Amino acid sequence: MNVVITPLFVRLTHWLNAIAVIVMIMSGLRIYNASPIFxxxxxxxxxxxxxxxxxxxxxxxxMWLLLVNGLIYLILNFATGRAKKKFLPISPKELVRDVLDTLKGKLAHDDLSQYNTIQKLAYLSIIADIIILVISGLAIWKPVQLPLFSELMGGFENARIVHFLAMAYAVFFIMVHLVMVAVVPKTLRIMIRGK
Ligand code: HEM
Structure with missing residues (x-):
C-alpha cells in the first residue's frame, strides 16, 4: 500500500506530544511530591x-511545547477536515459491535486507514483530557490573573485535584495505548512512516 495514511503533520505533532506529555507527567509528579494533596x-x-x-x-x-504543538495539531486537523473524517461519526451500534468483537478477540484490523469506534473514543478522550489538563494547569498557575479558569475548576484546591485526576487518566491511556500498539504493530510503522 503506497498511499499516505497518516499525514506528516500528525506524525510530527504526535511524537512531539508524546515527549511533552511524558516530561510533563514526570516533572509534575516531582512537584506533587513537594506538596502532596493525597x-x-x-x-x-x-x-x-x-x-x-x-x-x-x-x-x-x-508546557509551551504541549500547548503550541497541541494547537497546531487541532487547527490543522480541523482545517483539513481530517478530524471529521477520522473521528466521526460515532455510532452506539458500532461501539457495541466493536466492544463485543474485542471481547471475542476478533476485532478487524485489515483497514488501518480508518479508526474503529473504540479508537475514535480513546483518541477523542485523551484530546479532551489534555485540554482539561491545560485549563486546570493554567488555573493553578495563575489563579488571580485567570479567574475564569479557576472558577471553571471550582477554585484553586479543586483545580489541583482535577489536574491530578486528569494526569492519572493520561497515564492510564498511555499504558492501554502502548498495549494496543503492541497488539497491532503495523500501526506503529504508519505513525512513523505515514504508510
Ligand atoms: C510514547 C509512546 C507512544 C507510542 C509508541 C504511540 C504510538 C501510536 C500509534 C502507533 C498510533 C496510531 C495507532 C492507530 O492506528 O490506532 C498512535 C496514535 C495516537 N496516539 Fe500515540 N503513541 C505514544 C504516545 C502517545 C501519547 C503520550 C499520547 C497522548 C497523551 C498519544 C496520543 C495518540 C493519539 C491522540 C493518537 C491518534 C492521533 C490521530 O490520528 O490524530 N500517544 N500512537
Missing part, C-alpha cells in the same frame, strides 16, 4: 527534575 508520595525514580525548582523549570518549559 496521603501518598510518588517514588523518586518516576519523577523528573531532581528538586522542586528543577521540576518546575521542566514543567514550564515543556
Amino acid at each position: 496521603d501518598f508520595l510518588i517514588p523518586k525514580e518516576l519523577t523528573l527534575g531532581g528538586w522542586l525548582g528543577g521540576a518546575v523549570l521542566w514543567h514550564f518549559a515543556f
